[in-house]
Amino acid sequence: MSFSERLDRAFFDRPTLIVARQLLGMRLVRIEQGQRLSGLITEAEAYIGESDLGCHAHVGRTPRTQVMYGPPGHAYVYFTYGMHWCLNFVTEQEGFPAAVLIRAIQPLEGLETIAARRAPQPPALWTNGPAKLTQALNLDRRHNGLDLCDPASELFVETGEPIPDECVTNSPRVGLNSVPEPWKSMPWRFLVQEHCTTEYTEKIKERSASS
C-alpha cells in the first residue's frame, strides 16, 4: 500500500485545532481478526486543555482523563450516557491534556461487517455519530490508551484525500449544553460538507481500485 501511510506521532503532536482540521479526509483503520475496517473521517471536534470547560480534562488528572495527559498519538476511548463509547485521538505535547473526538466517518472497507453491526439502519446512518462509529468498528474500553503510531497497533489513521477549505465548515461543538460560555460556543467542530463527502469517497475508491 504505497498510496497510504500511517500517520506518525508528529502529526498528532501539534495544536489540536490543526490536527482536528487535518484529520478530515484521513482514513480511520481498525484491523479486526485480520480484516480491515475503515472509513474516511468526515467530522471531528477539538477539546483543548484544562481551561476548556468542555474538555473532560477540566477536572484535572483522573483515571479517566490520564490518557489525555500522555503522549500524542494515543486513543482516548471514554464511556458516556450509560451505554456509548466515543473515540478520541490524543494531541499536543505530553503533559498537556487535549484530544480530537471523531464524530463521523464514511465507511470504505469492511462494509459487510459494519452493515451487520448497524443493521437494520440504512447505510447513511451507520457511522454518522461518535457512538455509532465505535459500534460499527467494535471499539470500546479495550482500546483506551492504544498507541496509534505503534506499527503493531490494530487501530490507526492513514493518509487519505486532503479536503480543501471550500469543502469544510465549522460550528460549535455538539452536546455541551451545560458548559458555560465561551467554551460552549467555540467553533471547534469541523465537518466535511455532505456534497463533498461523496466526491472524495469516490476518489479514494478509484485510487484503491487502480493500485
Place this chain on the structure above:
DNA sequence: AGCACGATTAACT
C-alpha cells in the same frame, strides 16, 4: 457507599 450527571442514540409523539 451513594448519587447526580453526561462530548448520545433511537424510538417515540
Place this chain on the structure above:
DNA sequence: GTTAATCGTGCTC
C-alpha cells in the same frame, strides 16, 4: 421535540 435506556466517573457524605 421529548424521553427512556443505562453505567462509568467524580464528587459528597
